[in-house]
Amino acid sequence: MPAVPEGALGLRADARQNRDRIVEVARRLFADRGLDVPMATIARHAGVGVATLYRRFPTKEALVTEVFADQFEACVSVVDDALADPDPWRGFCTAIEKICGMHAADRGFSTAFVAAFPEAIEIERERDRAIQAFAELTRRAKAAGRLRADFSPDDLALLLMANCGVITGSAEEAEAASRRLVAYLLSALRAEQADPLPPPARLSLHDVLNSPASATRPVRRADSGPTAHQETTARQGTGDR
Amino acid sequence: MPAVPEGALGLRADARQNRDRIVEVARRLFADRGLDVPMATIARHAGVGVATLYRRFPTKEALVTEVFADQFEACVSVVDDALADPDPWRGFCTAIEKICGMHAADRGFSTAFVAAFPEAIEIERERDRAIQAFAELTRRAKAAGRLRADFSPDDLALLLMANCGVITGSAEEAEAASRRLVAYLLSALRAEQADPLPPPARLSLHDVLNSPASATRPVRRADSGPTAHQETTARQGTGDR
DNA sequence: GGTTAAGTGGACAAGGCTCTCCACTTAGCA
DNA sequence: TGCTAAGTGGAGAGCCTTGTCCACTTAACC
Secondary structure, three states: OOOHHHHHOOOHHHHHHHHHHHHHHHHHHHHOOHHHHHOHHHHHHHHHOOOHHHEEEEEOOOOHHHHHHHHHHHHHHHHHHHHOOOOOOHHHHHHHHHHHHHHOOHHHHHHHHHOOOOHHHEEEEOOOOOOHHHHHHHHHHOOOEEEEOOOOHHHHHHHHHHHHHHOOOOOOHHHHHHHHHHHHHHHHEOOOOOOOOOOOOOOOOHHHHOOOOOOOOOOOOOOOOOOOOOHHHHHHHHOOO | OOOOHHHHHHOOHHHHHHHHHHHHHHHHHHHHHHOOHHHHHHHHHHOOOOOHHHHHOOOOHHHHHHEEEEEEHHHHHHHHHHHHHOOOOHHHHHHHHHHHHHHHHHHHHHHHHHHHOOOOOOHHHEEEEEEEHHHHHHHHHHHOOOOOOOOOOOOHHHHHHHHHHOOOOOOHHHHHHHHHHHHHHHHHHHHOOOOOOOOOOOHHHHHHHHOOOOOOOOOOOOOOOOOOOOOOHHHHHHOOO
């Protein structure tokens, strides 16, 4: 993450200020209300017009990506820190707790993270590194005999999505819920657990991070058409879902 | 749940048929695509006009309530069945597995359940009974020494919301993810777990089931206004969030 | 101070949604 | 068969979104 975001490089001083304020305001609004705050609201809170907003960030997605880029980096470095811990199990637990806590504290981030914007190119390289780092952390925690052997690194996606699920209500409620859920989950992950698990979900971290589903571009399947009843064929071609 | 829904009582034969088809189609569409299928799509698939749809169900919420009323009842009877099981822990586990499985199999239901429509009056009485039944199940499973003592009946809300979080992608993916998550969670709930938990989240079942947040009426906080910068007071009165 | 390219804001286009209105059709009954 | 209340479909109102356009303003350099 460069100290000056590359998008703000050749900007005139006033434009630069406006851009900074937009990002700052967007971060706060996304955190408080989630990703579906309208662009006009962000613009108004930043004291600019919508045109200015769209001049800096051609789509809402671009704004979201920019806003959460460094939060994503923070997640990555949490995993790095965990790898540096001499006790791999402690590292593992702290990493999960920290990441889930970050999500719980930021409504927009949790959505953005799970939704994931494939266009976040500067993130892409980091992402693969993070996945490998977490896999290594997993390996070590298992080797230390603390993490159950049938845990799959892809289960991280499962945990994160579950964590997102409990993020509702006020920030404090969300954080309390997340903390308790994570405590449950971590105690399920200890090696002493004997009950066998059903097969890992086909929800790998790669899938989640490249999913077409997104809060700003919701998944919309093509209309498969009616399967019965007197639906006339003439009505079909409306393009309606 | 009456055999003939009270909404369909004095209806003319053709109207009755249309109503039934609407509910059937809506159930299928909600299950496949979630709650945000447009009303027009439902009408089209049912082979009726939107006006007909709105004549039977004055709001989308009313339709959703009707569609999921019996699924809700099914959840309640799952808890009843669990209470009838001589082994309370087995009953407890099966209940959770079944309910989570039902949610995973039905994208719309999971949303509707967590969102919860306070207006679903006929459900209201059932709801309190279900909550008490689950509390009783909890008590027995603890008494049998199988469920960890610090489990709170309100944690059911936590589990259900977490489960909702992993419902993405195809139906099979969702069910696989849910199964694995539930397996993790149940192993965390066994009495042998020693690690103390953080305090229960202030997410009681009552709260969740009466939450103002909803998929059809998303939570919208009042705009608190900007906290800094040169926002003019004149711009404030636009009613924008 | 004057020039000018960069920056700006507000109106508006395009398209989505829920829900309403009203002129027309039809089931049910004598 | 013919009457009538019940039922109907489609157009469109009203509101929300994201994103565009263009006449105006202003920072930055001479």
